Amino acid sequence: MVEQTNASRAKARKPQVLKGFRDHLPGQMILRQRIMAIVREVFERHGFEPLDTPAIEYLEVLSGKAGENEKLMYHFADQGEREVGLRYDLTVPLARVVAMHQNDLVLPFKRYHMAPVWRSEKPQRGRFREFWQCDADIVGSPSMLADAQVVSVMIDALGAIGLPSVTIRINHRKLLESLARAAGVPDAQAVGVYRIIDKLDKIGGAAVVAELERSGISASAAKRVLDLVGRTGKPDDVLHVLREDLEGIPGATEAVDQLADLFGYLHELGVPADRYALDLALARGLDYYTGPVFEATVEEPKVGSVAGAGRYDGLIGTFLGRTVPASGMSLGLERIIEVVEQFSLLPSRSSVADVFVPAFPDAIAAGATITTILRGAGLHVDQSVQPQRSVGEQLKYAGRKEVPVAVIVGAAEAEAGVCNVKDLRTGVQETCPRDQVVDQVLSLLARTESGT
């Protein structure tokens, strides 16, 4: 099936990964797993249930739903000549799951999904062709209480990772549309204005006005759009003004009412008022948003957008032929991991092992006994597999792996019922009775973690 020429067989010896793809070596994986475990715990504490779906789906299932991202899909014909694709997000598979398992799932369905997705993007710094998404969505509730809970879980997840200083910018897709209409943009164009406004942060006001004009909007209307979306103030005050200004604009009242409900719920859920702001210029790129949209920005350290969210009442029901309300968030996991690494927000280590136990050919059993004792206390123990090497060489190996502590038991120690416990960071070694080895190791490990 996989035929090879001699030339490609020779090339087969070249070990390489595709551009945009990455290996995660232990030091990185330890951190990735830790961050994912934290996020998972926050999601579950908020009552979100885990879900997983196949990496490969029928092309028809993945097609015609998620706009731009869909164009980047990896797709091919499988061995049975079926047209298939790799998932490029976790939202379209959720829509399929809700439709396929409607008799098994209880709505509202709060689910989270942490898994890799694939997009054939142009590889560039911080952008990958394989990356993990980390989504939490609530399917089946039209209430703004669902949206408020999405904001709340987003803030808790980012805080737990060590990014407590997050601001959530909030807007409403239909409010943006209404503002465009109020500015004099014709209905047909008002719907798509968000795509251009979305570039405001990146290209600035003048360029946005120019692009609005290029899309066929009059110069005066384009300028008015920019003025209107630039309005700032306390959410209640701004909404109060908008309610009057936009009277008679189709959809405007509903959007303003929903935002008012949302801000009310955020207050009642106890989300501090300084953590969120109404930003009438916030657009969020995705086609499928239909209601409130959110973006989480980290101010300290200043790293920009780390998560997005919004209501999308149209997508989930695609397969069912009816509207299923939904609101959800996606953490920018790869960006977050980068930030956590860059600013050392979580302790990092290059090995899972707490303790290294060297192997003496004449005292394998004694080393094994100590290993079992230490593991029984929950410690991660790397027992040497190099009995043929000298103890010095074995300890050097442990040092290179950055294992913090070694417990050394040769034949003499075994007979005397003692262990040598060595701090591999300082080189200090102490002897203790075998039944005190766990305490001795734990106290050395505690010393590192507190940094003393």
Place this chain on the structure above:
Amino acid sequence: MVEQTNASRAKARKPQVLKGFRDHLPGQMILRQRIMAIVREVFERHGFEPLDTPAIEYLEVLSGKAGENEKLMYHFADQGEREVGLRYDLTVPLARVVAMHQNDLVLPFKRYHMAPVWRSEKPQRGRFREFWQCDADIVGSPSMLADAQVVSVMIDALGAIGLPSVTIRINHRKLLESLARAAGVPDAQAVGVYRIIDKLDKIGGAAVVAELERSGISASAAKRVLDLVGRTGKPDDVLHVLREDLEGIPGATEAVDQLADLFGYLHELGVPADRYALDLALARGLDYYTGPVFEATVEEPKVGSVAGAGRYDGLIGTFLGRTVPASGMSLGLERIIEVVEQFSLLPSRSSVADVFVPAFPDAIAAGATITTILRGAGLHVDQSVQPQRSVGEQLKYAGRKEVPVAVIVGAAEAEAGVCNVKDLRTGVQETCPRDQVVDQVLSLLARTESGT
């Protein structure tokens, strides 16, 4: 890029997954995650480091290495016309990683890798086209102590999952070859005899002899092979006899010596002698094994093979053009999950939520306060997103989701500083002061878990 006809657009509405692929709904995911967390913890306690690699690799990297499995590879040309494939195992990627990152990795390298792989198998009961592998390998040690540690971590992992009654059958690929030579099989055929012996359990002795004959081996040699591999007894005794019987057969002494070392180490590592046995007929299907091979069989409940392992000194060095010794194991995760479900070896639940908090339109803040208190105590709380529904309907929803406990705080309860704590399994409801809610909920949850 993804063009659709009207016909395929209509089909797009049919939500379905490809044969051999599966959704994992929350009830299944909770169990899967639990099992994977247990295995992960055992691997780390044994000092194995986490690794992850891309799902997609250059076809050349994946080709020409792993025999039969490779034929089942999903492969295609990507958007840049590069020939790529989906990984079909975790061992070939490990070989690539060791070659590519030889300057960053400290050998011996103990790594584990838990991730999905894809094989275009004929779908059948218990066999999937997407399934998780769960591997732990030691790269860079020729010592039988590495093999013994692989057996030890295999036994600990299976025990921790609730499969304590495991037997490890042990053989040596080169011993099998030597036995074939001793039986009179010509050298050229002796190397491949394991492929036929591998079918012994499935097709029986007579059919194996017939197949050996069909492969060009004489009837008398075929029968002798079967006799020789059928020899049983205590490892030391069998090895003692073999050492004499196989004298002069190339490779035999080395194989016997290695097995003797291995059994010695297993004893010294404290692995109970009734957990393993020498089985001269054990072959293990994979081409690349070069030394000891292992298979874990669960006797109680009687579920057969759940994990395999072995030494493969040739594969890891493929990219480096030199031999890199390696020994490792693979847990049959999908089979194990099936067994855990079938025999209820671990507690199962259909929701992560411990507590449901209904929403009262006039007491959202009071519900949120209780929710925060409960989450602060580490509990998983599903806060309702249906303020528009009656409390009765909301509680019915929680009951369908099988959330065990509800905490109900309406406006009256909020004012009185109390909560109604309801056991949703029994329907019994009690009122308690707000500051006792955590204790009250914990005591109800404890009641379930102990089954009273």
